Amino acid sequence: MTDLSMTETEPSRAAAAPLLALDDLAVHxxxxxxxxxxxxxxxxxxxxDLDVKPGECLGLVGESGCGKSTLxxxxxxxxxxxxxxxRIAGQDIGAKDRPDRKLMARTVQMVFQDPYASxxxxxxxxxxxxxxxxxxxxxxxxxxxxxxxxxxxxxxLRPEHADRYPHEFSGGQRQRIGIARALILKPRxxxxxxxxxxxxxxxxxxxxxxxxxxxxELGLSYIMISHDLGVVEHMSDRxxxxxxxxxxxxxxxxxxxxxxxxxxxxxxIAAIPDPFRQHAATARDKAKGxxxxxxxxxxxxxxxxxxxxxxxxxxxxxxxxxxVTAGHGDIGHWxxxxxxxxxxxx
Amino acid sequence: MTxxxxxxxxxxxxxxxxxxxxxxxxxxxxxxxGKGETFGLVGESGCGKSITxxxxMGLLRHPLAIGxxxxxxxGKEIQSLPPGQIRRLRxxxxxxxxxEPMTALNPLSPVGRQIAEMFVLHQGASWSEANAKAxxxxxxxxxxxxxxxxxxxxxxxxxxMRQRVMIAIALACGPDLxxxxxxxxxxxxxxxxxxxxxxxxxxxxNGTAILMISHDLGLVANICRRxxxxxxxxxxxEQAAxxxxxxxxxxxxxxxVASLPLLGSRAAHGRRKLAEIAGTVxxxxxxxxxxxxNPRCGLATEICRVEDPAATPLPGDGxxxxxxxx
Numbered sequence: 001m002t003d004l005s006m007t008e009t010e011p012s013r014a015a016a017a018p019l020l021a022l023d024d025l026a027v028h029x030x031x032x033x034x035x036x037x038x039x040x041x042x043x044x045x046x047x048x049d050l051d052v053k054p055g056e057c058l059g060l061v062g063e064s065g066c067g068k069s070t071l072x073x074x075x076x077x078x079x080x081x082x083x084x085x086x087r088i089a090g091q092d093i094g095a096k097d098r099p100d101r102k103l104m105a106r107t108v109q110m111v112f113q114d115p116y117a118s119x120x121x122x123x124x125x126x127x128x129x130x131x132x133x134x135x136x137x138x139x140x141x142x143x144x145x146x147x148x149x150x151x152x153x154x155x156x157l158r159p160e161h162a163d164r165y166p167h168e169f170s171g172g173q174r175q176r177i178g179i180a181r182a183l184i185l186k187p188r189x190x191x192x193x194x195x196x197x198x199x200x201x202x203x204x205x206x207x208x209x210x211x212x213x214x215x216x217e218l219g220l221s222y223i224m225i226s227h228d229l230g231v232v233e234h235m236s237d238r239x240x241x242x243x244x245x246x247x248x249x250x251x252x253x254x255x256x257x258x259x260x261x262x263x264x265x266x267x268x269i270a271a272i273p274d275p276f277r278q279h280a281a282t283a284r285d286k287a288k289g290x291x292x293x294x295x296x297x298x299x300x301x302x303x304x305x306x307x308x309x310x311x312x313x314x315x316x317x318x319x320x321x322x323x324v325t326a327g328h329g330d331i332g333h334w335x336x337x338x339x340x341x342x343x344x345x346x
Numbered sequence: 347m348t349x350x351x352x353x354x355x356x357x358x359x360x361x362x363x364x365x366x367x368x369x370x371x372x373x374x375x376x377x378x379x380g381k382g383e384t385f386g387l388v389g390e391s392g393c394g395k396s397i398t399x400x401x402x403m404g405l406l407r408h409p410l411a412i413g414x415x416x417x418x419x420x421g422k423e424i425q426s427l428p429p430g431q432i433r434r435l436r437x438x439x440x441x442x443x444x445x446e447p448m449t450a451l452n453p454l455s456p457v458g459r460q461i462a463e464m465f466v467l468h469q470g471a472s473w474s475e476a477n478a479k480a481x482x483x484x485x486x487x488x489x490x491x492x493x494x495x496x497x498x499x500x501x502x503x504x505x506x507m508r509q510r511v512m513i514a515i516a517l518a519c520g521p522d523l524x525x526x527x528x529x530x531x532x533x534x535x536x537x538x539x540x541x542x543x544x545x546x547x548x549x550x551x552n553g554t555a556i557l558m559i560s561h562d563l564g565l566v567a568n569i570c571r572r573x574x575x576x577x578x579x580x581x582x583x584e585q586a587a588x589x590x591x592x593x594x595x596x597x598x599x600x601x602x603v604a605s606l607p608l609l610g611s612r613a614a615h616g617r618r619k620l621a622e623i624a625g626t627v628x629x630x631x632x633x634x635x636x637x638x639x640n641p642r643c644g645l646a647t648e649i650c651r652v653e654d655p656a657a658t659p660l661p662g663d664g665x666x667x668x669x670x671x672x
Contacts, residue, residue, distance in 0.1 A: 063534035170626040200390040205605035205620035234607035271539035273568035287536045290506045
């Protein structure tokens with residue numbers, strides 16, 4: 001392994017204004033019961049404060065059903081917030097606002113999990129990359145050609161690949177096309193939703209390296225959604241952990257992985273099979289049972305039925321996301337646990 | 347090992363049969379699993395690990411067929427047994443759990459009945475006895491309130507609960523070997539950890555051997571004592587699990603281990619560029635000549651392009667298939 005120019009981004013941009021700011025964001029869905037009776041609210045995202053700074057990679061971790069995909073859709077402007085605000089690219093999107101779709105598309109883009117399902121099988125790579133440009137007012141053919149060729153080169157594809165169809169590519173190459181499509185409009189923020197989990201193990205490193213190189217070259221910000229904590233630790237500057245619609249812990253990658261202060265974060269880390277045993281968390285941190293339904297979340301702290309540290313208070317009081325350590329500049333380390341100061345104590 | 351192995355796979359070949367063609371999807375695969383032993387088969391999609399498992403279960407269907415070699419269970423060849431006899435082995439001697447419990451379970455039958463069926467079919471129990479045993483079996487896999495859960499249909503259970511039901515069915519008759527094909531891939535990480543612990547515990551208590559099939563090297567190394575790594579239809583390396591991770595001998599395994607962003611490595615060594623394995627996995631009809639990894643291998647020389655490397659024994663009962671393994 002070579003040491004290389006992927007420099008560690010340390011909290012030097014304290015003054016930088018956030019590119020994206022979520023303020024008490026909530027997305028609730030109305031769900032009708034069987035036979036159309038009984039409307040209930042599914043609180044997929046329930047009061048999230050979060051920001052992403054320019055050039056930063058924010059890792060977003062959580063199990064299926066925790067609301068991370070809904071959060072991604074809300075940031076993309078594809079589902080309206082029920083409550084709270086999304087501030088991005090000079091827009092303030094609240095419950096009653098209709099975002100400017102074109103402006104959003106030039107600001108936020110997404111790389112999807114399944115490179116087989118997320119490309120149009122009837123379009124050549126050229127068309128997949130050129131259509132967004134035309135839609136956004138680039139009319140000069142030479143410029144379109146130039147930008148498509150440049151983007152293909154950036155993601156490691158050859159010029160002749162432009163005239164091929166998705167089925168002619170391997171999974172790794174398709175994901176390169178998916179990345180090229182996301183970047184063709186020069187967005188500032190890219191949401192990567194499990195970008196390597198559908199790929200063969202021997203291909204994943206190529207895509208992870210590519211994403212990190214592109215981030216540095218183009219000054220992108222990422223929201224990196226993944227259940228693979230190894231990938232999140234490798235790529236992220238900061239990490240947020242979600243559980244049933246809420247953020248339960250966030251902080252710099254080092255704090256989260258070396259000194260996790262929420263029992264759920266510890267449970268996630270303890271669950272990773274690790275042949276070298278390098279973890280901060282141990283077997284006694286493991287969670288019991290499974291994530292509850294967001295339709296009927298547990299009272300108090302949502303995690304309490306599975307928590308190895310549960311006390312009476314946890315079943316009643318909802319913990320707030322509070323700082324657990326002083327200092328650490330603007331990154332901070334926050335956890336939503338009544339007993340965060342005891343978590344991890346020997 | 348002096349005692350006869352529980353399962354012995356010798357020089358197995360599995361063919362992909364076309365109208366006029368026969369391609370070896372798996373070739374020259376050999377391994378032994380002792381009684382109560384845990385053995386892992388690791389590789390990427392298309393490497394032949396799942397069809398190797400299916401061949402052991404006697405579940406290969408057209409266009410796949412065993413093209414040579416032997417599969418022995420307690421010394422007896424089972425690959426050419428008539429379907430009726432192999433069916434009697436399945437469930438009683440060898441059992442299998444699959445990746446997606448939703449598709450492996452019968453959606454129209456309550457889960458209790460699907461477990462009870464095992465006792466009726468294999469042990470000649472009456473349905474009322476079998477139903478009572480099914481409740482016990484569910485309790486054993488730690489499904490809460492099993493008396494009520496036996497009446498549930500698969501769709502009423504969560505993914506983790508369904509996989510518990512699968513394990514209950516597989517272990518119902520106390521098989522000697524459990525074949526687990528990516529048993530936790532469809533599950534969330536915290537649930538995966540619970541299922542893996544459960545599987546390991548129950549099998550250890552009953553002396554059941556495990557053949558674990560997975561693409562997740564870390565998971566397999568955690569559960570299994572020995573691991574075989576497959577690439578393009580061949581076992582390229584077999585070693586004790588820790589050794590595969592600590593001292594991988596085949597360039598493919600080395601590449602895989604180096605390409606994993608392991609939790610904790612950034613804190614320990616800073617962020618380093620992940621090692622990449624160039625190229626992609628070849629298709630079955632287009633396996634390269636010589637060593638099948640040679641087009642992607644940094645160490646490849648002329649001999650690798652011409653001659654298929656033989657298995658070289660390693661200390662500690664392992665093997666590696668590479669011309670340049672040292």
